[in-house]
Amino acid sequence: MSNPKVVLAYSGGLDTSVAIKWLGDQGYAVVACCLDVGEGKDLDFVKEKALQVGAVASYVIDAREEFAQEFALVALQAHALYENKYPLVSALSRPLIAKKLVEVAEKEGAVAVAHGCTGKGNDQVRFEVAIAGLNPDLEVLAPVRDWKWSREEEIAYAKENGIPVPIQLDSPYSIDQNLWGRSNECGILEDPWAAPPEDAYDLTNSLENTPDTPEIIEIGFEEGVPVTLNGKSYMLSQLITELNYIAGKHGVGRIDHVENRLVGIKSREIYEVPGATTLMKAHKELEDLTLVKELAHFKPIIEKQVAELIYNGLWFSQLRTALQAFLKESQKYVTGTVRVKLFKGHAIVEGRKSPYTLYDEKLATYTSDDEFDHNAAIGFIKLWGLPTKVQSAVQGNKKVTV
């Protein structure tokens, strides 16, 4: 009888290469599966390497546009920032990777899927909950969490088994990257009093190295979706890629965050999200123009919940589909153009316009064009302030004497 199959989320790095061999040792036939979600990998190389270190099959899947349309767009429209800071870089790609792993597992008749996470991060939770949410019958393996080797032991095992050990292995950082941005932790970053060194960044220029001339761009939105850049139409994944480049050049989107992990600890991470930052700012400003007040005031509650749900690995929950239904409905009139000045690390929205703008110059103006009914304010204030007035009359004395 043939060995049972496991589908492994394969990155081409040391951990998952060793995992192919190690899972083989446990009696599995390993199917490697590598997704391109915009980190700029050499997919051919990765595909070959998997086979070379012992995989029985090797998939590489270009999921960039799916990632942009189905995941990044939700984060954009929800202005999703965990703890009002972290734009969900890794958290956003995990459910898509899990989905592809499950699809491959079902196609290959595998009994399990495997990921390369350790026992301490959020990503193990996201992978495993997502997989359970898609196919509760698949077993999930976590070789790196299981083998508990030190770095030295892992390298020794790799050498023994003919697995190539990369030269730049002594990087102090642990990095993840996709279309929506890049995250970095470990090394000196573990000291929250230390400033992140310049070599911790890759997608963005330092402020000191940004151009001395601003760059003005225009982003066009249709029903909440960014569709044009400087008047030219783009597929969403391309538009984000392009913005990562332009805004990154101007140093936009560096974030330094001490965050509360799902697994109970605080950690310090840095993020680079040039495109995401620019898009979220622009999108928010267009909403400021086109959302009616009560919708604008309630939507942040939805946004906070979207961010926490994604961070916490609950993408495949019915709550997410319900939140997304709200979001979609909220975007119906978020159509228009936003002008952004990129300069010295800033994405400054300088102008916004929309055919559905609710900003009415005739009501807002202090010039003689004013159409606002000033008398109405008197009645408004009377009723608006009535509870306070009654409270003061009845309970005010106590405040004085007590």
Add this chain to the structure above:
Amino acid sequence: MSNPKVVLAYSGGLDTSVAIKWLGDQGYAVVACCLDVGEGKDLDFVKEKALQVGAVASYVIDAREEFAQEFALVALQAHALYENKYPLVSALSRPLIAKKLVEVAEKEGAVAVAHGCTGKGNDQVRFEVAIAGLNPDLEVLAPVRDWKWSREEEIAYAKENGIPVPIQLDSPYSIDQNLWGRSNECGILEDPWAAPPEDAYDLTNSLENTPDTPEIIEIGFEEGVPVTLNGKSYMLSQLITELNYIAGKHGVGRIDHVENRLVGIKSREIYEVPGATTLMKAHKELEDLTLVKELAHFKPIIEKQVAELIYNGLWFSQLRTALQAFLKESQKYVTGTVRVKLFKGHAIVEGRKSPYTLYDEKLATYTSDDEFDHNAAIGFIKLWGLPTKVQSAVQGNKKVTV
């Protein structure tokens, strides 16, 4: 019999100078009352001018430290940003001004207080609700809202009555300023597609004119209160003033906002809040280090409510005192030092430390010092993901077929 007294919030400008005369015409004895909340007025000049244009008495009150301690500090600890953008500049001073007007009115035996707001802004609401909340027996007069003159008619009346008309009257802008910042509306700003011109700003350098060398500062907090700057102790009002100067020099704290007013319209305003921006960023980062996760995750709901309540003129509500009790309790361990780099419009927190830090390097590290129990994650994930797994097993099939 003598004329009934009215206490007028007096700024020294044209509107309230004309109001002194106009209220006199209506049969009132006008007591002028000018507060210094940090806008840098020449108080002696204002005091004299009030008497000169017809006030029967003229008060000037230095309320800067009270404003800092009782109002700005609440905004700081609540990271209060209306619609996640506007740091409540004017909204914050109105209740204090109202309180002082009521105190003077009670001392002078006045029957009314008066303010110089028009019928279209938020400030009329804030003044009138605050006054009703402090002394519901006082009448409130709003001469500028009542007389409904055009600019030309007002100037004509001023000239007829010997009221000095300032030369710079043709400024297109309408400005309010205090310790916490400066707001500006009207003129070209009424076009949301137009970039704010440089002359609309005053407290901050343009990015183009900021120094090419960063400035590193350290802010010390005790129980949520900023008490030192670069190791030196300051009164809070002085510390904010100092930061306005330093951070303003580096272009920190420009905000351009299309906002939903309480009175039902959208308006576009710009704000300059160099000190407030720097302090809020630093304070938030210290909280990231010292607040336990569930407190950090719930506090933003309190913060949103504080911002909306202040914006909406409900400072003297029992809700505010209850929210403030929460805030105060939350600050017990927000003690420590934050290092901020001011550069090119940014206030970048580079380091934070605290004797009460909940960031535990031994738990967070990926080095061999790691004390985190990696096995615990397996049980955690099992229970965390159990609802999703059951949902998938029971309701998952329907998703496929429907």
Add this chain to the structure above:
Amino acid sequence: MSNPKVVLAYSGGLDTSVAIKWLGDQGYAVVACCLDVGEGKDLDFVKEKALQVGAVASYVIDAREEFAQEFALVALQAHALYENKYPLVSALSRPLIAKKLVEVAEKEGAVAVAHGCTGKGNDQVRFEVAIAGLNPDLEVLAPVRDWKWSREEEIAYAKENGIPVPIQLDSPYSIDQNLWGRSNECGILEDPWAAPPEDAYDLTNSLENTPDTPEIIEIGFEEGVPVTLNGKSYMLSQLITELNYIAGKHGVGRIDHVENRLVGIKSREIYEVPGATTLMKAHKELEDLTLVKELAHFKPIIEKQVAELIYNGLWFSQLRTALQAFLKESQKYVTGTVRVKLFKGHAIVEGRKSPYTLYDEKLATYTSDDEFDHNAAIGFIKLWGLPTKVQSAVQGNKKVTV
């Protein structure tokens, strides 16, 4: 030239009958429009009476099923209770009435619509905001608010103009009723220390007069919609009517509420909602069985917002459509049967079952069938309690010494 037309929300009562004549006096041709939203009116009589007192046309519209499907169902699925008590009886019908008035106005080429509310209730706000939300070009008239007559003056005017004055006019109460329930205010109810007298109720038996034998019913739901009663299919409006009768007989659904009106005052009202109470309880219990935990925990925030939005007259806001999109998505698996015991004022859910139940007896049981992994709890608790443990270790000492 002919008189401009106004469409009046006509009830057949004294106020709106007088309004027909009074609006005629102001130069309008009055089109009466009476909606049946389930209050059990004699529509033929009302239609005739409008013409008799001077209307140029008279519409009667049976809107019961539309009210049930488009409005009551939203309230049901949102468990909408303003201030956790008031099930939105009148608030729910106002937007539908406004919609029909606007439709008739557009068909008739009217320039205005009119309602019979006074200046003190919430309904004037709901009517006028709804009409502005549907057709901002229509003028809104409020004759009763405008004429400011005492009861005696109104009756005198009616007699002078040949308008029939009902005999039971000396009822102390002010009542509104529809499919979803009945509200009552005024008279002795204005004293919040007084118990509501028995004659204030109409749809429900007093506890003292309810049957001494319980009645067990079963309600069947499909995707959140109640579709069967005791196994028999009903149109929604019929099902609610039937439940009003059965549950009312058993005294279910009396509510006594001191509430905060939108217009700034507290008022005391009583409600009778036998069918609505029974349905909301049953629906909630089915959700308890079928909603995944995180959806069950977030949905109440949506529910509170739905209730406040409807109470505040903002039905025709984009926020409502977005909230409704969330609701609809949340109901996908709310299918099943609920068994309710009606007895002595209670609607007690005794049993609930669903093909999509997430209650898993194999996980929940304490018998030997138990499939729950008890070991997983150890890891779970370790990570769940880790923030508290670190907080205690770091900040605990201070608690002791301070």
Add this chain to the structure above:
Amino acid sequence: MSNPKVVLAYSGGLDTSVAIKWLGDQGYAVVACCLDVGEGKDLDFVKEKALQVGAVASYVIDAREEFAQEFALVALQAHALYENKYPLVSALSRPLIAKKLVEVAEKEGAVAVAHGCTGKGNDQVRFEVAIAGLNPDLEVLAPVRDWKWSREEEIAYAKENGIPVPIQLDSPYSIDQNLWGRSNECGILEDPWAAPPEDAYDLTNSLENTPDTPEIIEIGFEEGVPVTLNGKSYMLSQLITELNYIAGKHGVGRIDHVENRLVGIKSREIYEVPGATTLMKAHKELEDLTLVKELAHFKPIIEKQVAELIYNGLWFSQLRTALQAFLKESQKYVTGTVRVKLFKGHAIVEGRKSPYTLYDEKLATYTSDDEFDHNAAIGFIKLWGLPTKVQSAVQGNKKVTV
């Protein structure tokens, strides 16, 4: 060397009696500690039994008034209902028991504390997180979770070791009780379609057996604390006990709940909370009279958080103290009297009065005493509805055509 000490939460039942022996087998000297939180135990008997089965010391502590003042009162003022249903019976006592265990452990120099929970409920989490929050250095043991015996194996062990096995052991239910109420699960209750049998209840009469005459009581509150019953002063624990008896007689406070446990499963439990239900209803009605609107509208968000935090075992978190500070401030004017009719399972509030009532009959009335300014409504509606009107004018057409 002497054996290390462990302090065991001892109930006198089989599980914890066996645990004394079993922990002894593991080399511990067991200190038994039994708390009276109002479940009506025979403490002398329990104290003796602990020593008899092998404890080296035995504490019994009457914590009823502390439980009432420090825990039940918070639940009352927060109207704390997990998932809007479960009044936190067991969840409320766990932190107090943990606190006493830690105090005894510190006094006795113990190295560990132990509880008798299994691996499936919420209480293990509450105990362990609370203990970690009070003294992170104490080890926590969970013998029942560890030994993994079947009922038969446990009884065999008990008999071998001379531990008395109670006769009523074949009760199908698992019960916990304190001042605030009684919870019951297991047996037939595990079937959510089955009605709870009468023998599952103990504190309340069935509706069929309640008196046919109502009982009217008056509860007096001072700053949110119930202090009198029918005009007579009581200690809080006594007042709750008394109300449990009176309201229980009338069948008040039965709850049947399918709930989402913290450990990831749904379970079905029933509760009896006659006193708690009566007090929460009365307290809420007094708040309806005395809280200003915006406080009344925000407090439920605090309440939901209090309920979830307690349910989730996070009592000793800084979030709880901050929430409690809000609560305390909110109760300043919640002083007055509430009249309640107890009848046929209902606690009906018939009247409420307060020296600080914000209900103003002169504003609320529709009689000629009316002091409300009806004209103000016109201005109010204009501004309140302005956003909707502009939305309609700008975005309304799209709705029609799309």
